[in-house]
Amino acid sequence: MRPIEFRAQNINGAWVFGNFNILKEKLGNVTVGNVTAGSYISNSAGAPFAYKVRPETVSQxxxxxxxxxxxxxxxxxxxxxxxxxxxxxxxxxxxxxxxxxxxxxxxxxxxxxxxxxxxxxxxxxxxxxxxxxxxxx
CATH class of the missing domain: 2.30.30.290 (YopX-like domains)
Incomplete structure (x- = not known):
């Protein structure tokens, strides 16, 4: 079975790799960073350790x-x-x-x-x- 992994460009143009998530609304109890609605690539720890990415660059x-x-x-x-x-x-x-x-x-x-x-x-x-x-x- 192949590993599920994604890549995308973050909002600064750097490529990031990991799990892909779409947040439809702000995470109310997150105190680290400014986690708002949008597309994110995260490592295995997940939010708040995630990078906001440009959705058009997401690829599997x-x-x-x-x-x-x-x-x-x-x-x-x-x-x-x-x-x-x-x-x-x-x-x-x-x-x-x-x-x-x-x-x-x-x-x-x-x-x-x-x-x-x-x-x-x-x-x-x-x-x-x-x-x-x-x-x-």
């Missing part, structure tokens, strides 16, 4: 890592090198974003291809994400 961990051991998250831009039917490398080199659709993690360019993240891909490398590097697509 796929449970997979790239060729360098880097965790792959939804919204990452990856480069993949597929192998052909004869086992030849560099047969097809593609760049796409990671997304979840119809019960599966996919890599897609939103135009010409959508392949399962764990298909016959020989190599996969995270090269950026859609929030900081949209020009890579």
């Amino acid at each position: 961990f796929t449970g997979l890592t790239d060729e360098n051991g880097k965790k792959i998250f939804e919204g990452d831009i990856v480069e993949i090198i597929e192998i052909d039917a004869f086992g030849n490398l560099d047969w097809n080199r593609l760049k796409g974003k990671v997304m979840f659709s119809e019960g599966a993690w996919l890599v897609t360019d939103n135009r010409s291809f959508a392949i399962p993240l764990w298909s016959e891909i020989n190599e996969i490398k995270v090269i950026g994400n859609i929030h900081e590097n949209p020009e890579l697509l």
Whole structure:
């Protein structure tokens, strides 16, 4: 079973990792910090040890890592090198974003291809994400 983990940019632009929560109202008895309604990434201790994040940057961990051991998250831009039917490398080199659709993690360019993240891909490398590097697509 894959670990459930999220990442998002906090309000200062730094990436934070952990559990994701949405607070619909201020926590009345919290005395540390200013915990207001909003989206938060927290460590295992939870509130008040949490970072307020930009909701549009929240992404979930796929449970997979790239060729360098880097965790792959939804919204990452990856480069993949597929192998052909004869086992030849560099047969097809593609760049796409990671997304979840119809019960599966996919890599897609939103135009010409959508392949399962764990298909016959020989190599996969995270090269950026859609929030900081949209020009890579």
